[in-house]
Amino acid sequence: MEYLWIIPFSPLVAFVIIGLFGYKFLREPLAGIVAVIGVAISAITSVIGFMDVAKTGNYYNLKLFNWMTVGDYNIAVSILWDPLSALMTCVVTCVSTFIFIFATGYMKGDESYPRFFAYLSLFVFMMLMLTLSDNLVQLFFGWEGVGLASYLLIGFWHYKKSAANAAMEAFVVNRVGDWLFLLGILLAFVTFGTLDYLEIFNKIPEVSVGIITAIALLLFGGAVGKSAQIPLHIWLPNAMEGPTPVSALIHAATMVAAGVYMVARVMPVFAASEVALDTVLFVGTMSAFIAATMGLVQNDIKRIIAYSTLSQLGYMFAAEGLGLFSEGMFHLTSHAVFKALLFLGSGSVLIALHHLLDVQKMGQIGRAMPITMGTFLIGSLALAGIPPFVGFFSKDPIIEGAFEINTFVFMFLWAGAFLTAFYIFRLFFLTFFSTDRLDPHIREHVHESPPNMTIPLIVLATATVVLGFFREFFINFLKPSLDPHSMKFLSEETKSIVWEGLARSHHVEIDADAFHFLGHSLTSFLGIVLLGTALAGIFTAYVIYQLRKVDPVKVGEMFQPIYKLFYNRWYFDHIYYAIFVYGYYKFSKLLWFVGDKMIIDGVVDGSAKASIFSGDIFRKTQLGRISGYVLQMLIGTAIFLALFLIIR
Amino acid sequence: MVPYEYYLVLSGLLMVLGFIGIIVRKNIIALLISTELMLNSVNIAFVAFDMKLHDVAGQVFVFFILTIAAAEAAIGLGLIMAIYRMKKDVDVTKIAELKG
């Protein structure tokens, strides 16, 4: 399996090539081609590796080189190739490949074309370092690296103030999570003496639950930041300032899912702590619901999808919190595909509409761009959870699992499902159908996108249709990584701990086989309800936005407070801005003036002034008049003698 | 005989008076006179000690003190003359251009 090193380094090579020669020699088409080749090679390689693992179910641990030595522990750059990482790697590389191809069209004519592909390649490299890591530090390396790439790409059009701000916000908010994550790593190291997953897992039985919980929660803090869960979600919608392929790749398919992946990766740690799992569940559920409500009322096409991403990530976390790690990972995979599709579709729309973002100003462009419309519809249906699209096969099991495990969670996820269907079709109708609200000037130029953009759409749409039927394959495929009994690298004690930790999900029976599952949902009460909910959402959107039977503005006015709450995104941004941005900045300024300038420098400069002042005072003793001199001498002599004669 | 301490105290008294003389007088010639007084007061102590010690070294020293007092007086008076010529004043409060 030595060839696996090609996977991460092929994009790196592409990055270096483009980075060094991009502007001078490669320029527009070549840079993109190099990037596509780089990522394609790693996609092919990872598929080969995937096949291998799928066949054998083994895991491979390659140590490439020693990065850092800490005491007796070597932090190595390494590759852990097991089903989980193989799946994630495949998702990353394959989705990336198509998005890269799409981007060659999307970025056409941009003066920073090579830079874009350099950044993208860098991102893929970092993402692969993350997914392939066998230890937490390399994971953190990738983790921060994708943060950097995300920063660079969000701020790609850095001449825009909004983009620059969004980029910075994304990085800093991520850093909040990373702070916790790093502390988690440190705690883990101090506790376990190692940071290799496999060694950590096997040492879990030796450590008290409290510390495990602390480690898990701290690591989860990182995941919250990276995967933009409540309360660190605010950066993701703003991150839509970046070019759309970036949104598709980083802020939908791969990077934001890294948190989900990470939780699955260190599943035994989470499983060993009930509190940690509950926290994951709670945060996931809340995010799934709240983000959906936020998405409900937005008007920015990309932001709507971004909120949907938030929400779907919430579903994944909820799945993991429920103990259904495989379902979570499957949803991750499917979400990567259909969300990438949605983003690319919206990117296609944006190209057609000259980067017009407001859905309220679109409409009736479906006929002009049928491929986009069609593929977008497929993506929307998948998101809404309509069979036979992949979203149905990945999302419904989670909701069903929640129903069996925790009613409270179920209620939220169920409501979320309705909202999801509603807002995505609201978007769909407003964009492609409904009334024509488009600026006539733009209207003239609306056209279908070129093939290098439509082909990825078609491929992804196909995948959306097909992938759901591989449900059983995926679930079984992931077993050696996520099912305690099948995990070869776990010791028996750990296995039992993990098994007990996942006890909540033991009684859940969800059909792995896609057709059985389909049949089951079409027959069981719960399945019908869920399907009905999705359809109801679509229907509601249809009624309001296509048929215009109900005026959305009136609805908004009817539920004024709620509408405002949703529209202002539950005031998260406002509060954060007030406290952390404005408050912190103002407080810093104040502290600078008071603390540094007044107090510390006051003391420093004050002592200089005091010296000068006392210099002036002492100077007065030099009166110029002999009498004064001798008088002071007399005083001096008298006192000097007195000192010794009297005090001695 | 008078105790030697008396001579010493007298010497000290004259010394301090000379000191005070330098301080309080406003005429610079008087300052010079006061230093003479100070120097001479020491002579009493020397001679008194001499008598007590049965030695004459102190008186030899007195001789040197006298020499030096004379020398200082000579230079001081020369300076006073020069100052007077330039400044047309012998007020100590005016002889205070150098200060601070």
Added chain:
Amino acid sequence: MDLGVVAFWILSAIAVVSAFGVVFFKNIIYAVLSLISALIAISGLFFNLGAELVGALQILIYAVAIVVFYVLVISTVPEYKGEAVDPKYALLSAPFGFMLFMELAFVSVYGLWKSGTGIFTPQVVQEISNAKAVATMLFTKYLFPFEVASLILLVAMIGAIVLGKKDIVED
């Protein structure tokens, strides 16, 4: 009461009073005269102590030579019209002067002074006379300082001349 004691008291009274005169007389001539008076009183004390040579020198060098010099200068410099004593300084210096005096007196009175180790006991001095004793010391053991003292006087003389020269003021 011993004559010496009486002489001491009288002479020291004169010396102190004259010293006060030096300090406080407004007219500078009076001050110089007070100085002479004090110096003569001091030389009287020397005689009282049996140091005839020094006493005589005191009168010769001081009371005659130096004071004449003073008078000469005073006569060149017109009479000083201002007040003699600066009251502010007088007030300030008095306590510290008193303090210093007390300290010196304390030292004088309580110091354990050495006595009677020299070879010039009163008998010896009587035998060879004070002048001879002093002179012997001066020209044997203290010859070197004596020579240097002459150098000092030379320097002082030059100094007095060069400083008093007119061209120090004019060209």
Added chain:
Amino acid sequence: MSIIQQIVSGLGTPNFFVLMPEIVVTVTALLILVVELFTKNKTLLSTLAISGLGLATVSIFFIQQGDVTLFGLYIVDTFSLWFKFMILITSILIFAVFNPYIESKKTFYGEHYYLMLFAIVGMMIMVSSPNLVTFYIGLELMSISIYILVGLWKKDYKSKEGAFKYLIIGGAGTAIISYAIALIYGKTGSFDFLRIASEIQDKADIGVLGGLLLLIVGLALKASAVPFHFWTPDAYESAPTPITAFMGGVAKLATYAVIVRVLIGAFPFSEEIWAYGWAILAAASMIIGNFVALRQKDVKRMLAYSSIAHTGYIVGALASGNAIGFQALIFYSLVYVFMAIGGFIFLSAFEKNEGWTNHIDDFKGLAKKHPVMALYMLILMFSMLGIPPTAGFMGKFGVFIALISADVWWLAVVLVITSIVSAGYYLKIVANMYMHEPVNDRKFNLTPMEKSVIAFLSILTLLLGIYPAIFWDISNLLTQSLVMVSIAR
């Protein structure tokens, strides 16, 4: 008659050969005195003076060391010879730059030359005194000569005022020293250091205390330690600048030497008294000297205050009361004389020119006009500030060692704080030279001799900072010789 015979018989014959340097200098002085009557040729006069001093310097090497002669009134040991050597050498440097100055200031007196020579004789007598009488007479010869030298400035009233102030205060100081000597004499019956030392070995009573303290006061006055420093700034400022260099460098050196000499020679056993006394004076000097210097605009006066501060540092070493302290004092005073003379000669060299008033603003842009000279001044200033690798640092280093070895932490801390304050004004000079643009582009004339003397002094300062071992050896040797002598006899 027997008594006189007795006295004379015990004395032995004086060895005048050991007086060679003094005699040479005195003869030179008298020669100049005579020659000056016939000629006003300054070059001739200064050549005479320099060659006399040079001859005296050479003669030092032929003198038998360790001789006490002139009936116990004169000691020619390593200590005194070394200091004589230093006095002569530094005086030669001053003579070398003296002529151009007085020429441009039109204040020529033939008296300058031989008065300085007489002062040098006084210093030389001072440093080789084993006896309070010699000490006293040497001190006075020096002082009186300097009183006159300060006042010797044609048509300059300030010089007279400064001289008069110095005279009055110095006279008071002389009186105090005399009184102190009287008390010590009364206590011990002798002027001889050794006799004094043996008499008051462990009987430190009030009499000794009074005498010693008054002696310290007098010496402090001559060395311009606070609160007896008042004459210093005025006299330094008003004197012709080479004379200031003479006072602030050479005379100071002799004074420090004699302080060590008297204290080790006569009062080795009451060291806790004088150590503490000097500590107080040193602290006061450091504080007042540095703080007041901070507010000076006239660089000459600033250096005068800095010399007060340096007196503080130097005598501060005595606070330790041990051999390291003496060593540090000797070292510091030896190197300080170079810095001080260098600084004042620098001023004198520039002062000759029109448009130079010693005001701190005159230094502005000097580095641009005279880069090399500015560099020398920079070295001297940093040396005074005590920044390595200059000799000034090594001096302070020794003082620190002395203070800390004797657990006088408080004085060390005072030294630290006042050193920091002193940075304020030394840096101002450097900053004015380097960091300001010149006010005008007037160049200043400096004679080659002045340049080379300043160069010599500042480079010497630097070299002594880089390799001070030789001078430490010397200070060690001198201390040893002093201590050994006082123990041996």
Added chain:
Amino acid sequence: MTPEFVPAGFPILSVSIIIPVIAAAVVFALNEKMAKPISIITSAIVLAISSYLLLVYDPSGYKIQFYEKYQWIPQFGISYEVGVDALSLTMVWLTALAFFVSFVWSTNIEKRIKEYFVSFLILEAACIGVFVAWDLVAFYVFWEVMLIPMFLIIGIWGYAERLYAATKFFIYTFFGSLFLLIGVIGMYIYNFYSNGVLSTSYFDLINVKLPHNLELIFFLLLALGFAVKVPMWPFHTWLPAAHVQAPTAGSVILAAVLLKMGTYGFVRFNLPWFPEASKYFMPVMFTLGVIAIIYTAMMAIAQTHIKRLIAYSSVSHMGFVTIGTFALNQEGVNGAIITMISHGLTSGALFLAAGFIYERLHSYEMKDLGGMAKFVPVFATLFMISAMASAGLPGLSGFVGEFLALLGTFKVSILTATLAGLSLIVGAAYTLWLYKRTMFEEELLSEEKIKEYEHLKDLNKAELWSFLPLVVFMFVIGIYPNWWINLINSTSQFVLHKIVGG
């Protein structure tokens, strides 16, 4: 644990100290045109020497290598004693690199070129001397010599308030170092009284067994001297002033080399000499370190002057070094040392960037800047890398040190590590803020500005070649820190041997 001495066959360390001094003399003597080439060549030679030493240094076991010792002032037992262990050597190398970079950068000095290079060359000699000296007096001499050229550099080639800044720098550091001197002399005297050895050699003073309270006092005296140099809160206010006013190369040296001396002193002297006191004062040092990290990060974000921002960020980073050092375990000390190197590179690069911006736009104020990235892409890239390294991005040098330091701290005090870790957030905030306000947001520019910007020149050759080495080594350390860790391991073991035993 006694060190082994490996004497140098050829006095290579002394030579590398002397070469710049000689070069300074030559530059002073020759005309202005020769100043720069000579300086560059000199620094290149020194860099080559130090790199060579770095490569041939034997990291196994604690050995003082290339050791030389000559009598200097035998009366006081003072000798000229130089040699390197890994800590010294890396610092020397950093110094050589920083000076090389500064010299290459200094193309557009117009004022008093000769003096400029002379000052820098003397400064280089002094800096190297500080790091290689094992005799305390020699150390102190070099330590102080540095003040003079740096004072001149800030004061002559600085900006408007240079005089104030130079004086403040000088007096502040002078203040600290005098206390350091007292502490050293105190140790020396105590050593003499207790062991009868008259020596200022590090290896003699390390054997002193001090009574507890004396140990605390000496610790504080030395710490005061070093803390001013580091600078630790609250002795830091000279640094922003000095940085703001200093010329670019001066800032680079100040940040890359001079600040290291303080932390070098802590590691070199305070830990091995005062093990008990180090433990005793660990909470205090932690507190000060954390305050430095958080408080100065807040200071940084409050700035509008980019150099002052970077200066405050330096203080913040040095806080990491402080806590790493006083974690008193190997990870912490290793982390501290690597942070020192890394900070030398990153802050040097950031100050170069600030200098670049100033040379192009003639302002350091954020309100006058912004939107450069498009016009100077190469510079923007290098600046970004430096900023990211400074923000502690893994894969670049900043992370390695901070990670190790945090790890070491975490082992001792979770609270401290947690708070110190906050710099991950606030550090990123001010670094990106800086980057954003200087390089991004072109759309806020006025028309004329954009026109003006179109004439902006990207890095010229000299600038590129001074920037590149720093960036390259950020990668080198970030990607393969193991080499460096192996290098310094034995040194940090030695430093800690009295504390952790062994």
